Amino acid sequence: MSATLRAGLIGLGAMGRNHARVLNSLDGVDLVAIMDPAPNAAGPQGVPVVPDLDQLLAKRLDYAVVACPTALHEEVGLRLAAAGVHALIEKPLAPSVQAAAKLADAFEQAGLVGAVGHIERYNPSLQSLRSRLEAGELGDMYQVVTRRQGPFPGRIADVGVVMDLATHDIDLTAWVTGRDYVNVAARTVSRSGRPHEDMVSAVAALTDGLVANHLVNWLSPFKERSTVITGERGSFIADTLTADLTFYANAAMSTEWEALRAFRGVAEGDMIRYAIPKREPLLVEHERFRDAVEGKESDIVTMRQGMRTVEVAEAVLRSAKDGSAVEVNGHR
Structure with a gap:
């Protein structure tokens, strides 16, 4: 070479x-x-x-x-x-x-x-988020919520919003958390007159009890690219439009009401927006x-990783068609 x-x-x-x-x-x-x-x-x-x-x-x-x-x-x-x-x-x-x-x-x-x-995967906010999760800064992870919304892009003609946009969120969720998808339940709609779906709402179970929610559409007149991971010590919010990463820490909520002491509530704590190097992801x-x-x-x-993302996306489309939760065969 x-x-x-x-x-x-x-x-x-x-x-x-x-x-x-x-x-x-x-x-x-x-x-x-x-x-x-x-x-x-x-x-x-x-x-x-x-x-x-x-x-x-x-x-x-x-x-x-x-x-x-x-x-x-x-x-x-x-x-x-x-x-x-x-x-x-x-x-x-x-x-x-x-x-x-x-x-x-x-x-x-x-x-x-x-x-x-x-x-x-190369967005600075998600690179930083993954490193912080690997370092245990959040403690146990409970939930991932992604929102990817915006106007219809004229460049897309051959696939719907699941394959075009939701595959971003499927891949980044598995990669950032290090967890595999186990099953998904989803609903799709088509409101723009095209043959493919232009909105999807999905709920997924990942390994080790992690829950994920994905909201994706081509029907919003504004752009939103948000990934929120909530866990034991608070929540991380990654905005991939601005490449910003923010952490909202839990604060202990004490109570003298004996009947409520068994419930471990949280209150608002410190908020940190991290200064991170920002290079073009592409x-x-x-x-x-x-x-x-x-x-x-x-x-x-890798192509094997890309294949698993397609497998989850297919499960999302199948769930939306059948109206039932669908197992993802590729989880380990």
């Missing part, structure tokens, strides 16, 4: 253009070409755009970033694996668990680095993947 990695990009949609911007300035990487079938597609100055995958593969790529529609991830990813090209595939990894498993198998069998673009994601391709120890989202 050359000292400078030769990278390619597949897809110049809204997310693809962001990938192109980062790839074009990433240390140790040369963005040699972009594939997009649109006749007027244009990338960064000096980077050629080719209309098909054969022409992109002819550029002798070391790795590729896949930012095309989710429905094409399996086909494109398998072609890359067969060609010996490492790949970072945008989330969700695939539209089904079966397709995600094929991709994970193909990259593992070829000895290639395969990763999934779950960008929230840049950090690309740096971690580049390092992995170079054979260095690196914190990437």
Whole structure:
């Protein structure tokens, strides 16, 4: 492998253009070409755009970033694996668990680095939150509540809000807490006239008794990206729009009423907003993947992890369709 990695990009949609911007300035990487079938597609100055995958593969790529529609991830990813090209595939990894498993198998069998673009893992607020949870600053964890709301993004056409947005919350919840999903119960609605759901409310049980609630929609005229984890010593609130992390500590609530002493209540204590370094999550994601391709120890989202997120998302959709709680088979 050359000292400078030769990278390619597949897809110049809204997310693809962001990938192109980062790839074009990433240390140790040369963005040699972009594939997009649109006749007027244009990338960064000096980077050629080719209309098909054969022409992109002819550029002798070391790795590729896949930012095309989710429905094409399996086909494109398998072609890359067969060609010996490492790949970072945008989330969700695939539209089904079966397709995600094929991709994970193909990259593992070829000895290639395969990763999934779950960008929230690299948000500074969540990075700090995970470190603090691992250090035991919250004590026992009781509940995770995520809220991800905003207007409909015109870039999305092939999946609903569960696969597009809720997969962020599913992945970050499992990653931040270190717990696996056991079962989910969900309800979805479609109010925008599109064939896919545009709102979901889900309740999930994770291992060790942790409870999670996810509210996700494309129907709110404001943007909200909030993760609240409540536990023994208080609550952490991560705002991934501003990359802020705040801690609300419990204060002891004493009572002289003997009949109520058995109930351990809490009261408002100190509030701390942490000062944390704030680097662009997409840049950090690309740096971690580049390092992995170079054979260095690196914190990437593996395709097996991406597959488990798709498995939970499928369970959410199945629960909403059947009106019952659904077991998640992949929990350990």
